[in-house]
Amino acid sequence: MKIIIETERLVLREITLDDQEEMFKLYSDPEVQKYTGEPVVTSMEEMKKAIELRILNYKKYGYGRWATVLKSGKQFVGWAGLAYLPEFDEVDLGYRFLPEFWGSGLATEASRAILNYGFDVLKLNKIVAIAMKENKASIRVMEKVGMEFDKLAPYEPASDDAIWYWCDKKLIAKYKLY
Secondary structure, three states: OOEEEEOOOEEEEEOOHHHHHHHHHHHOOHHHHOOOOOOOOOOHHHHHHHHHHHHHHHHHHOOOEEEEEEOOOOOEEEEEEEEEEOOOOEEEEEEEEOHHHOOOOHHHHHHHHHHHHHHHOOOOOOEEEEEEOOOHHHHHHHHHOOOEEEEEEEOOOOOOEEEEEEEOHHHHHHOOOO
16 A cells, blocks of 8 residues: 555545445445546446556556545545546546545645645646536635636537636645645
8 A cells, every 4th residue: 555645634545456345435426426427336346447447547657546544543535636638638636535524625635735746746737627517616626726717628528518727836836825
């Protein structure tokens, strides 16, 4: 288990096959999946394949979506991290948490740390974040961490427009959040 980032309340580490049950709980929840554009996961086999893909992405890109665990009690709360989107040639900040942890500031805390990691350690030039227009909570996190509105554009061909935000190291520094 490789720890990537630690914050005041969280540990972000690589997702492993040992996380399969917790990830299934997250991905099989219709409330969690509501604004993701992804279907609810219905089998452990499907979840296993998704985790194996994440593990490959760690090797291919050197980063990915990371298991997010409370330091106190080591409880899995969801995931947060970066993903390379080859179809757009962009690096995307994303997060997904179990509903009992919504509204607790964990997404903001994790996102700030991930942006710092992305710019300071990975030396990325730009990071984007994408949300459905209806996902007000996710959009608010993007704004709180210093990202700015970029555009309305579909994430997938023939889909509704999503809201795209962006940032770079200079923009984050301007917001004194870096």
